[in-house]
Amino acid sequence: MTRYYPVMLRIEGKRCVVFGGGAVAERKAAGLLEAGAAVTVVSPTLTPLLETWAADGKIAADRRLGAADDLDGAALAFAATDRPEANRRLAEEARLRGVPVSVADDGEAGDFVAPAVVRRGDLVFAVSASGAGPALAARLAGELAERYGPEYGPLAAALRRVRAEVRAAVPDAADRRRLLRTAVGDAALAEWRRLGPDAAGAVLLARLRALAEEEEGRRGRGEPPDPPGFAHFS
Numbered sequence: 001m002t003r004y005y006p007v008m009l010r011i012e013g014k015r016c017v018v019f020g021g022g023a024v025a026e027r028k029a030a031g032l033l034e035a036g037a038a039v040t041v042v043s044p045t046l047t048p049l050l051e052t053w054a055a056d057g058k059i060a061a062d063r064r065l066g067a068a069d070d071l072d073g074a075a076l077a078f079a080a081t082d083r084p085e086a087n088r089r090l091a092e093e094a095r096l097r098g099v100p101v102s103v104a105d106d107g108e109a110g111d112f113v114a115p116a117v118v119r120r121g122d123l124v125f126a127v128s129a130s131g132a133g134p135a136l137a138a139r140l141a142g143e144l145a146e147r148y149g150p151e152y153g154p155l156a157a158a159l160r161r162v163r164a165e166v167r168a169a170v171p172d173a174a175d176r177r178r179l180l181r182t183a184v185g186d187a188a189l190a191e192w193r194r195l196g197p198d199a200a201g202a203v204l205l206a207r208l209r210a211l212a213e214e215e216e217g218r219r220g221r222g223e224p225p226d227p228p229g230f231a232h233f234s
């Protein structure tokens, strides 16, 4: 059993090679495109959607069997053919070149595994069962998608601006930390939604200070903080 280390990779514009052109390859290519990668699919056959992406220039497609030199200059590789021997061989070639590779039919044979992903703008949920049960990862990600709907996308964008404002305007570290915790409480999140993405930085900061003062008041009266999970910070 492998204990994986989760990361958020910057792969925009980087060459990512997917071997195979079936449903699994399509899913990996879709995830890579979401992150702006330069995707090359190498496979004798492609799904209709992969064909469309190739025709539209969204991906590069080489309609043939995968070969070792496809890996030259790659940042990531995915061995997602339906041929276990081909996947294993391509994974070995990737490793020789120092290219991290995932293996679709045998997670343990690769350097990394793909999580189930839910994107809400800057907010990204990635769930992994470390190869124990991809369907469980997919199910739990589905639950997160229901709990955290599309409204969390713009909300994260507003929070990014609030945070920039606080970092620029509040020199005291403890004060900053207190404000930035208040900025992710239920009341603040509702406020960022209400004010929308175009509110002036000074307005956002003024609202945040007011909310922090209300919170101080609650704390003074012995009432629970917002959000409740932050109790252990204070």
Ligand SMILES: C[C@@]1(CC(=O)O)C2=NC(=C\c3[nH]c(c(CCC(=O)O)c3CC(=O)O)Cc3[nH]c(c(CC(=O)O)c3CCC(=O)O)/C=C3\N/C(=C\2)[C@@H](CCC(=O)O)[C@]3(C)CC(=O)O)/[C@H]1CCC(=O)O
Residues within 6 Å of the ligand: 027, 028, 031, 102, 103, 104, 105, 106, 107, 108, 112, 113, 114, 115, 116, 117, 127, 128, 129, 130, 131, 132, 133, 134, 135, 137, 138, 141
């Ligand atoms: C999460 C997700 C992300 C993605 O692919 O982008 C993903 N698999 C998904 C779906 C899925 N995959 C499979 C089923 C059928 C049910 C079942 O078999 O359980 C379903 C469910 C479905 O289709 O609904 C079959 C399967 N998958 C792997 C093997 C081989 C093996 O176990 O080693 C086999 C058997 C093949 C065979 O029998 O021939 C291997 C891997 N699949 C992984 C990721 C990595 C581990 C992640 C983890 O454990 O968390 C890993 C190790 C490598 C990798 O691919 O990175 C995506 C859900 C996306 C979403 O819907 O949100």
Ligand SMILES: NC(=O)c1ccc[n+]([C@@H]2O[C@H](COP(=O)([O-])OP(=O)(O)OC[C@H]3O[C@@H](n4cnc5c(N)ncnc54)[C@H](O)[C@@H]3O)[C@@H](O)[C@H]2O)c1
Residues within 6 Å of the ligand: 019, 020, 021, 022, 023, 024, 025, 042, 043, 044, 045, 046, 047, 064, 065, 066, 080, 081, 082, 083, 086, 103, 104, 105, 134
């Ligand atoms: N990791 C996962 O999420 C997951 C999920 C389901 C299945 N699987 C495994 O992944 C494999 C692929 O699944 P699929 O549904 O996409 O299969 P598929 O049969 O739909 O597609 C396989 C693709 O690989 C291509 N191919 C075959 N040999 C090749 C080679 N040497 N080089 C390049 N391309 C080659 C085929 O032309 C085809 O396009 C399955 O065999 C299964 O073992 C993995």
